Amino acid sequence: MKNYHQDPRALNVPRYLSPFFESLSRSLTDADRELSEAYRDHGYVVLDVPVIDTDTVDRVVSELDGRYDDVQTGHDTPNRKLDAWRESEAVVEVANAPSVLRALEVLYGRRAFPFQTLNFLVGTExxxxxxxxxxxxxxxRFMAGVWVALEDIHPDSGPLVVYPGSHKLPCYDPFDLAIEAKWEAHHEYEAAIEAIVGAFGLEPRPLTLKRGQAVIWEANLLHGGSMVRDTTRTRLSQATHYYFEDCTYYQPAVSEPFVGRLSLKRVEAVGSGRVVPNLYRGRPVEEWSKGPSGLRRMLARFTGGGRGE
Ligand SMILES: O=C(O)CCC(=O)C(=O)O
Known part of the structure; x- marks a missing residue:
C-alpha cells in the first residue's frame, strides 16, 4: 500500500509540486519548507548565502581566462563556453556544490546531478x-537550472532575468506553438514565447546577484539575458543544468512524442562523466522499444487492433 503522505516517491511528481506537499514537508526543517514553497509559488529561489567560496570562484575565472569559444548574439569576441567542466576542475566543483545539490534534493525529493555547464564572460541577451x-x-519537470554569479552582477551588464510565476504556464513544446520540431526553428520558438509574455503582461525581474550567490530555477520558468547597457562590463557567471535520477531525458525541441519520435538525450554526469541511463519505470528505455514501435502500437490501438501485439 502506498503512503502518499510520507513517501515523496509514491508519485512521479517533484515534492514541491506534490498534492501531498503539506504532509511530505513535515519532515523538512522550517527553512527547507519555506524554500520549497517559494520555489513552488515563484518558480525560482535565490540561495542567500554564498554557495561557492571565493577561492573556487577565482579559480573558475582564472582557469577559463582566454578559453571562451562561442560567440553570443551581439558580440564579436568569444564569450561563452559550453561544458567547460571537461577542462576545469573548478567548474566541476561549482556544478557539484554540496549546498546546491542538497537544495535540489529537498525541492524534488530525488537526487540531482549536473549534466551540462555554460560559462559566460558577458551578458547573453x-x-x-x-x-x-x-x-x-x-x-x-525533473530538471532545474542553477546560475552562479562569479562576480557582483552590475545592472548594466545584462543580468539574468526571470519571469516570476511563469513556470505555471503550460510547458510549451514545438507542436503547441505550431512550429517545426527542429533546432533551426529556435527563433520562431523565441518569437512565440515573446508574444505569450506580452499577452500575459509578464514582467522580467533582473537578478543582480553578488559573487558566489546562486539562483535555482524551475524547468518551465521563463528566463533569459537582459540588454547589456554597458558593453565594457563583464558578467562572469556559470549556468549549470541538472537532471534527477531515474528518469528518461529527452529534447522536446526536436521531438514529436505523440507519434513516437522522442529525441533522447545522452546524459553524462558532470565530473565523473558517468553516462546516466534513460530509465522508464526503472528499466532502460531501449528495452521498451524492442517489439512493436510506440507508433505502431498506438495506431493499432486506434484502429482497434491492439490486442495480441
Ligand atoms: O545567462 C543568461 O543570460 C541566460 C542563461 C540561460 O538561459 C540558461 O543557461 O538556460
Whole structure:
C-alpha cells in the first residue's frame, strides 16, 4: 500500500509540486519548507548565502581566462563556453556544490546531478525561454537550472532575468506553438514565447546577484539575458543544468512524442562523466522499444487492433 503522505516517491511528481506537499514537508526543517514553497509559488529561489567560496570562484575565472569559444548574439569576441567542466576542475566543483545539490534534493525529493555547464564572460541577451524545450524529462519537470554569479552582477551588464510565476504556464513544446520540431526553428520558438509574455503582461525581474550567490530555477520558468547597457562590463557567471535520477531525458525541441519520435538525450554526469541511463519505470528505455514501435502500437490501438501485439 502506498503512503502518499510520507513517501515523496509514491508519485512521479517533484515534492514541491506534490498534492501531498503539506504532509511530505513535515519532515523538512522550517527553512527547507519555506524554500520549497517559494520555489513552488515563484518558480525560482535565490540561495542567500554564498554557495561557492571565493577561492573556487577565482579559480573558475582564472582557469577559463582566454578559453571562451562561442560567440553570443551581439558580440564579436568569444564569450561563452559550453561544458567547460571537461577542462576545469573548478567548474566541476561549482556544478557539484554540496549546498546546491542538497537544495535540489529537498525541492524534488530525488537526487540531482549536473549534466551540462555554460560559462559566460558577458551578458547573453538571450530571449525568454523555458528550459523544458531543450531538456525535459519523463516524468516531467525533473530538471532545474542553477546560475552562479562569479562576480557582483552590475545592472548594466545584462543580468539574468526571470519571469516570476511563469513556470505555471503550460510547458510549451514545438507542436503547441505550431512550429517545426527542429533546432533551426529556435527563433520562431523565441518569437512565440515573446508574444505569450506580452499577452500575459509578464514582467522580467533582473537578478543582480553578488559573487558566489546562486539562483535555482524551475524547468518551465521563463528566463533569459537582459540588454547589456554597458558593453565594457563583464558578467562572469556559470549556468549549470541538472537532471534527477531515474528518469528518461529527452529534447522536446526536436521531438514529436505523440507519434513516437522522442529525441533522447545522452546524459553524462558532470565530473565523473558517468553516462546516466534513460530509465522508464526503472528499466532502460531501449528495452521498451524492442517489439512493436510506440507508433505502431498506438495506431493499432486506434484502429482497434491492439490486442495480441
Ligand atoms: O545567462 C543568461 O543570460 C541566460 C542563461 C540561460 O538561459 C540558461 O543557461 O538556460
Amino acid at each position: 538571450q530571449g525568454a525561454h523555458s528550459d523544458t524545450v531543450h531538456f525535459h524529462s519523463i516524468p516531467h
